[in-house]
Amino acid sequence: MPIRPQPTVTVLPAEILARTVVVALPAGTPTADLLAAANRRVAAAGLASLGGVPYFLARPGRSRHLLDRWHGLTTGAAVARLDLAGMRxxxxxxxxxxxxWWRYVTASTPTARSWTELRDRSEQDPEKYPLHRAQRDFAGQPRIVAMQAHNALPRQQWPLPPSELELFQAGELTYSTVAWLSAVPADGLACPDGPLLQPHSRRLADRITYLRLANAHLDRLGPDAALVAVVVTGPYLPLDD
Structure with a gap:
């Protein structure tokens, strides 16, 4: 399927401006230069890098081929040095x-309305349906109450974020498939020959579109191309004008 052109600007709410971006770099980039090269790519878009983050599962081997190593994870390396299949x-x-766990916790609750649905209703008619009412209606749904009660348990191993309600309700296969697709490209992918790919919004359909495009780009990378994970802040802008 052909790669569709991406929008030039997508500004996201402040609470999700900090995010992990995976930067793809050309084959032959020295390991010692990976982070600096990744930072230059994101800086070209007006994004501020907070530094690299151990994100990729590293294959067994010498650490000198990795940007760093932390509990089996690395911030960057050649694709051949990364266990992308294992991550997925x-x-x-x-x-x-x-x-x-979500199915067990919410088994006796009715299907809930997503936050996106209620927020859109508020944005369409804020006088009749103000934002605070949308927030109250979302939080008061039995399914959301059940999820929040579960999340309140100390040392919770399997938290159930209400922001993922739409994805939970899409079913087990969809939930695990989106997790597989999200494992490598994170919140954004800087292609070696193009702009930064990212979802147009946090809507599930937009996230899936992004993940399809990002994984298609990743599959075209050769084993000697490098991937680097950095945490960035700033608006969603393309890396290349």
Whole structure:
């Protein structure tokens, strides 16, 4: 399927401006230069890098081929040095376990309205349906109450974020598939020959579109291309004008 052009600007709410971006770099980039090269790419878009983050599952081997190593994770390396398949499998397995906990916790509750649905209603007619009422209606739904009660338990191993309600309600297979797709590209992917790909919004349909495009780009990378994970802040802008 052809890659669709991405919008030039997508400004996201302040609470999600800090995010992890994966930067793809050309083959042959020295390991010692990976982070600096990734920072230059994001800086070209007016984004501020907070530094690298151990994000990728590293294959066994010498640490000199990795940007760093922390509990089996690395901030960056050549694709051949990364276990991307393992990352995806782990993410999908964890998501399956989380979804099954969600089904157990919410088994006796009716289907809930998503926050996106209620927020859109408020934005369309803020006088008749103000934002505070939308927030109250969302939080008061039995399914959300059940999730929040579960989350309140100390040392909760499987938290159930209400922001993921739409995805939980899409079913186990969809939930685990989106986790598989999200494992490598994170919140944004800086392609080696193009702009920064990112979801147009936090809507589930937009997230899935982004993940389809991002994984298509990742699959075209050769084993000698490098990936680096950095945490950035700033508006969603393209890396290349």
């Amino acid at each position: 499998q782990r993410s999908a397995f964890a998501a399956t376990m989380q979804w099954r």
